[in-house]
Amino acid sequence: GQNIDQPTEMTATEGAIVQINCTYQTSGFNGLFWYQQHAGEAPTFLSYNVLDGLEEKGRFSSFLSRSKGYSYLLLKELQMKDSASYLCAVIDSNYQLIWGAGTKLIIKP
Amino acid sequence: GAVVSQHPSWVICKSGTSVKIECRSLDFQATTMFWYRQFPKQSLMLMATSNEGSKATYEQGVEKDKFLINHASLTLSTLTVTSAHPEDSSFYICSARTGQENQPQHFGDGTRLSIL
Numbered sequence: 617g618q619n620i621d622q623p624t625e626m627t628a629t630e631g632a633i634v635q636i637n638c639t640y641q642t643s644g645f646n647g648l649f650w651y652q653q654h655a656g657e658a659p660t661f662l663s664y665n666v667l668d669g670l671e672e673k674g675r676f677s678s679f680l681s682r683s684k685g686y687s688y689l690l691l692k693e694l695q696m697k698d699s700a701s702y703l704c705a706v707i708d709s710n711y712q713l714i715w716g717a718g719t720k721l722i723i724k725p
Numbered sequence: 726g727a728v729v730s731q732h733p734s735w736v737i738c739k740s741g742t743s744v745k746i747e748c749r750s751l752d753f754q755a756t757t758m759f760w761y762r763q764f765p766k767q768s769l770m771l772m773a774t775s776n777e778g779s780k781a782t783y784e785q786g787v788e789k790d791k792f793l794i795n796h797a798s799l800t801l802s803t804l805t806v807t808s809a810h811p812e813d814s815s816f817y818i819c820s821a822r823t824g825q826e827n828q829p830q831h832f833g834d835g836t837r838l839s840i841l
Binding site: 647649656658659660661664666703713715716717718 | 727731767768769771816818820826827829830831832833834835
């Protein structure tokens with residue numbers, strides 16, 4: 617079966633750095649997305665990785681290792697508004713998007 | 726760019742009513758649109774995928790006759806919840822994507838449906 621694993625919940629301090637991990641076992645791989653979803657709102661697109669390595673976009677970076685079936689989202693200089701759920705999603709060989717359950721990130725002052 | 730508009734944001738109606746939700750891509754052509762449902766504190770559940778001009782593909786367990794999807798143009802898809810009941814109360818979210826499968830889905834703001 618297809619599976620995406622993310623921690624259910626993480627807590628971090630304002631101004632700090634946090635890394636949210638995602639491991640996947642899917643039938644094929646055609647890319648990985650990270651989305652942010654604030655409570656009661658729809659997801660917003662953060663990043664896309666298809667090749668190994670790090671993609672940096674401002675305070676957020678996303679890393680991919682296809683051989684390990686592993687990705688992480690790195691958030692720097694955390695702000696209170698970063699409190700949200702972060703969803704990892706993988707495109708499989710049939711170009712179906714497989715969603716993780718999301719990681720709820722709690723930022724404390 | 727990549728703005729998706731979903732309307733209405735909130736619906737409260739009586740049991741037995743049919744409710745129509747619209748999803749529009751405002752600044753790009755959405756070859757494919759997706760409809761999701763999300764219960765509180767749970768992950769997104771894909772209900773169906775629709776390609777412009779074709780019949781929607783429904784996920785297992787989703788009733789086609791209950792959740793009618795129409796994708797008549799490259800910028801508009803509609804979801805109609807027919808004869809809604811309290812158990813249909815949920816957060817419904819649409820997303821849209823261009824033709825390339827490796828492009829991200831862009832989401833509308835969602836519709837919160839409450840059936841009394």
